[in-house]
Amino acid sequence: MQLTLEFGGGLELLCDSKKIHDVNIELQNGEDKLTMKDLLSWVRTNLIKERPEMFMKGDTVRPGVLVLVNDCDWELSGQLDTSLEEKDVVVFISTLHGG
Amino acid sequence: MEGEGERERKRGGRVCCVCNEARASVKRPKTLQHMCRECFFHAFESEIHHLILNNSLFSPGERVAIGASGGKDSTVLAYVLSKLNRLHNYGLHLFLLSVDEGITGYRDDSLQTVHRNHLQYQLPLQVVSYKDLYGWTMDQIVDVIGFKNNCTFCGVFRRQALDRGAALLKVDKLVTGHNADDIAETVLLNLLRGDVARLSRCTSITTGEDGIYSPNAYRGFAREFIKDLERIRPRAILDIIKSGENFRISTTTKMPEQGTCQRCGYISSQKWCKACVLLDGLNRGLPKLGIGRSRGSVGSENGNGSKVEKSIQGKQCGTLDF
Numbered sequence: 001m002q003l004t005l006e007f008g009g010g011l012e013l014l015c016d017s018k019k020i021h022d023v024n025i026e027l028q029n030g031e032d033k034l035t036m037k038d039l040l041s042w043v044r045t046n047l048i049k050e051r052p053e054m055f056m057k058g059d060t061v062r063p064g065v066l067v068l069v070n071d072c073d074w075e076l077s078g079q080l081d082t083s084l085e086e087k088d089v090v091v092f093i094s095t096l097h098g099g
Numbered sequence: 100m101e102g103e104g105e106r107e108r109k110r111g112g113r114v115c116c117v118c119n120e121a122r123a124s125v126k127r128p129k130t131l132q133h134m135c136r137e138c139f140f141h142a143f144e145s146e147i148h149h150l151i152l153n154n155s156l157f158s159p160g161e162r163v164a165i166g167a168s169g170g171k172d173s174t175v176l177a178y179v180l181s182k183l184n185r186l187h188n189y190g191l192h193l194f195l196l197s198v199d200e201g202i203t204g205y206r207d208d209s210l211q212t213v214h215r216n217h218l219q220y221q222l223p224l225q226v227v228s229y230k231d232l233y234g235w236t237m238d239q240i241v242d243v244i245g246f247k248n249n250c251t252f253c254g255v256f257r258r259q260a261l262d263r264g265a266a267l268l269k270v271d272k273l274v275t276g277h278n279a280d281d282i283a284e285t286v287l288l289n290l291l292r293g294d295v296a297r298l299s300r301c302t303s304i305t306t307g308e309d310g311i312y313s314p315n316a317y318r319g320f321a322r323e324f325i326k327d328l329e330r331i332r333p334r335a336i337l338d339i340i341k342s343g344e345n346f347r348i349s350t351t352t353k354m355p356e357q358g359t360c361q362r363c364g365y366i367s368s369q370k371w372c373k374a375c376v377l378l379d380g381l382n383r384g385l386p387k388l389g390i391g392r393s394r395g396s397v398g399s400e401n402g403n404g405s406k407v408e409k410s411i412q413g414k415q416c417g418t419l420d421f
């Protein structure tokens with residue numbers, strides 16, 4: 001599944017200082033959908049190069065990290081249960097640094 | 100982006116509870132309302148407008164400097180204030196005030212953002228440098244005192260810089276932007292103050308960028324706590340601020356009397372303000388003069404380095420204004 005992932009507010013520093021990542025995620029054995037929960041663990045394994053604790057806490061994002069799925073706060077779409085579709089845009093912004 | 104509307108329909112995104120038309124983009128922590136982008140902006144801006152009116156914050160014709168750091172808080176402030184000034188004819192002469200510490204490379208990004216704010220919101224920009232304010236750039240100070248001890252200078256100079264810049268430019272008012280998370284954190288830290296001072300002495304605070312440029316490094320713990328609370332109860336942050344406000348009002352303790360520095364006129368409870376003490380030391384070639392004074396001896400040049408450094412940083416960290 002093709003997705004565009006964007007990291008901001010300092011999170012880009014955890015993944016090679018690159019803000020925008022166009023990624024292609026292979027769905028696991030026969031599954032035809034991908035949830036945010038799946039995406040987070042994929043990101044943690046494949047994109048985050050250092051200090052993963054700045055990005056995640058437990059199985060979700062660290063409190064203070066804003067998540068937008070297609071410009072919409074993921075709180076409105078079910079957070080970890082949000083199901084993603086082809087060409088979705090997911091943005092992660094840390095609000096913890098720099099007023 | 101093409102097909103986005105269609106995709107959202109398919110997904111059945113929620114509708115804004117204010118206009119009942121547009122797709123909701125945020126769940127506002129303050130009210131838990133689902134709102135679209137436009138309705139959120141409108142609510143936010145009109146709340147600030149009423150806050151300004153109710154507290155009579157400004158009078159027509161005033162020169163108002165907006166403290167601009169390039170960060171999100173000051174960017175939002177610059178945007179909202181310039182918009183409201185235009186929309187409601189406040190009659191304010193607004194401009195952006197930015198401080199350049201004179202640390203090579205350090206401000207490049209943020210000054211760039213400030214420059215963008217200047218173009219985007221059509222606000223005049225004034226940059227004052229540490230050289231203008233203190234006669235020394237931060238790089239020059241580091242050259243004299245070394246990299247590790249400049250935390251004290253950083254904290255003291257930065258805290259005064261905007262005020263001094265505003266005075267230099269003869270403004271009537273200086274406004275600075277802060278977010279609810281930061282204020283709630285400060286309230287909590289103020290409540291914990293006694294314990295925190297002890298904590299900072301016995302806990303080693305790592306040196307490096309974080310220790311030097313954000314002296315309140317241990318703030319992170321309070322921040323994490325606040326964000327955890329927010330997850331359980333989104334209004335918690337505003338409630339903490341509220342309790343801080345009440346705390347302040349109900350206090351019966353006599354506040355220490357504020358005098359002014361005999362040298363520069365800045366508010367100070369001592370004869371000279373902290374910055375003037377530090378500057379005096381720098382100018383006389385005794386840069387460690389003001390450091391750790393209230394904490395007893397600082398130790399010689401490099402002896403006992405890490406301990407001194409720790410106590411300096413601990414001291415810095417006990418200062419809870421922002």
Ligand SMILES: [Zn+2]
Binds near residue numbers: 115118
């Ligand atoms: Zn709306």
Ligand SMILES: [Zn+2]
Binds near residue numbers: 360373374
């Ligand atoms: Zn002074």
